[in-house]
Amino acid sequence: MIRAFNTISANVVAAANQKLYVDREGGFVGYGLKKDEFLSDCSDIDDVIIFRRDGKCMVVKVQEKIFVGKDIIYCSVFKKNDERKVYNLIYLDAKSGISMAKRLAVTGVTRDKEYDLTLGNPKSKITYFTANDNGEAEVVTINLTAQSSAKVKQFDFDFATIGVKNRSAQGNILTRYPVRKITQKTAGTSTLGGVDIWYDDHLGRLNRDERGRSLGKFEAKDLIFAVYKSGEYELTSFDLPTRCEPNDPLVLSKFEPEPVLSAVYYEANQKLWYVKRFKIETTSIDKKFSFIGETKGSKLLAVTADQHPRIEISHLVKDKGPIEKMVLEPAGFIDIRGWKALGNKLPFVRVKDVKLLPPKQPNVPTNGAEAAKVGISTKSKELETAIVPAETQLGLI
Secondary structure, three states: OOOOOOOOOHHHHOOOOEEEEEEOOOOEEEOOOOOOEEEEEEOOOOEEEEEEOOOEEEEEEOOOOEEOOOOEEEEEEEOOOOOOOEEEEEEEOOOOOOEEEEEEOOOOOOOOOOEEOOOOOOOOEEEEEEEEOOOEEEEEEEEEOOOOOOOOOEEEEEHHHOOEEOOOOOOEEEEOOOEEEEEEEEEEEEOOOOEEEEEEOOOOEEEOOOOOEEEEEEOOOOOEEEEEOOOEEEEEOOOOOOEOOOOOEEEEEEOOOOOEEEEEEEEOOOOEEEEEEEEOOOOOOOOEEEOOOOOOOOEEEEEEOOOOOEEEEEEEOOOOOOEEEEEEOHHHOOOEEOOOOOOEEEOOOEEEEEEEEOOOOOOOOOOHHHHHHOOOOOOOOOOOOOOOOOOOEOOOO
């Protein structure tokens, strides 16, 4: 059979096998500058975009070390045709003394060619700059010099009031008076609307190219929620450079308020198996929290964010006994607790295998009589001995 295959860009599958560094003052970028500032992971076929204080912008192929001009204010891996990445800047035109504000997207350039983002007059310079992955537009406060003849020496400017134009546009007049200081007043919100994000499990990368699994539409303040094989969870931004080891996250989704997770794990300190349901109570970004304890040897067997999960456990009741199976429905009999709680003890000598089954439909009725049949107390905080065939489901109130 002849099949049609989609064309795959080399940049998509290229491994992030290098680390990008920058020497801002000296004007060098590359993966060989290991003593300088680390920026991000990159591949050896990536391009890099650079913005300098003198208002020049250029794109170069990543190398071990390359000189791109002194006084670098921004440097990053460049993605061609990315219309959502918007650069907000204010520059001083040295000839007229006027400060100009502009927003631009860099979708395509000639490699190694310098582009002037100012009016081109010598000694012009960028006095404020931000790079925004989702077209965010912040509000800044402008402070004029004390000697200025302006009646109002401090005012706010919202970048959302100006449109995104090409790099050659001169921009909008911000002020004709000398500027002493520019500070960000409020963080930017996207002027482009929400963005659809996908996750490629094979490459371990977020993308906007519809590769892999859709995570939904993200606004500026939305976060990614990930649970790893190590038994840790993390909240992080949806920046496209965000990358995980392929197939490592057991759960990766858009973070919704107060998600409930169900997990089966082995606690090495007590040498016991537990099942728990817990909420995410932390708010720290880009920090991992272990919900199975710090004891060496503890391990996560299964985790799910399904509201009505079903978990099949293959286990031994006694040493050298037969392997038996039980299907747990944690939502029916386990209280929701904090992420540090141990959970409910499983009465098994050894767990051989854990499998997530399709979640239970919420409209299927359950009752306490089913619990009595298998010897599980709905009042106890721990599971009593309960061995049931795989086809039997524990649906408890």
